[in-house]
Amino acid sequence: MADKNATKTKIMDTAEGYIVQGGYNAFSFRDIAEAVGIKSASVHYHYPTKADLVSAVMMRYTQAFAEQLPDPTDEKFDPKALLNGFIDGFKAKIVDQRDMSLCTMLTSNKAILPEAVCIELAAFYQLILDWLSRVFVRLDQIDEDLGLIQASQLLACLHGASILVQGTDQPDFFDRALSEWKARCQ
Template identity: 80%
Template structure:
């Protein structure tokens, strides 16, 4: 019985994530989730009493999954430039090849309507990325953490800006143009 419950929760989270990526926080209702999963709306409420609970859970899972895919930024087995290049290419895959905005970009664009619990999880995700990139830049450029954090912030802003530009213009080559300087450093 527990397995079925977990499968249902996973399906609910998957459906919610898909709706958010396609249209943001207000792009779905519990009824939409129920229909997508093939359950009753009351079942969605059973697992996630509020939309804030549901979207916060989506973010917690997304952050955990993302974190598990990040290589150790201090591992001597992987060069810092390879880590940086891999991160940029991973972002490109999502934005250009899959033609999707990232979950966090969509939620950030809706920040004014997000419940506080979702904002907390969103901030935790961005902090995870900034901390990881900071460690990569410390290794790559042999600089202190403050300067590395500034570079991490600039790269993340460039990645998000490039993703908006690509989606807004429907011109995928803008991604490579916007990131050309960062990619050159990752060679």
């Protein structure tokens, strides 16, 4: 059983790496098999289709992300610190690593994604929007609708800034683009 789970994890890790580097069409099952050191039929055994594999990668990514998020309604957490930590975490994971996020790459391929992958991608974004909304509700003492607007604006800024950094190869654009949001964390 442990070998089976280890193989599934290696397959998902490898697929995630390919997606981050080149999107949904960046790999085939043969590429995964070669990188993991197994037969292509073994990849199909664990994940019958590419949609199954990428959906599993997204589901795992969402679960891992959710586990890292503190409860934004817990009074022991300062909403400014939560917001600052989220922005800094995004920068560390995406900008400092010189990668695009898994979700940004998949979103750029949305027109060709199978429905199952789109559902998992939407679930990830909804998780972030819900969490950020609750942070903004506490931070600014606003209603949920305004919290969602601010969450949407911040998320758009984060993704836009990461694309700008990749496109220009100038990491300082991230800090410039996020300067107003970071000022709110002071």
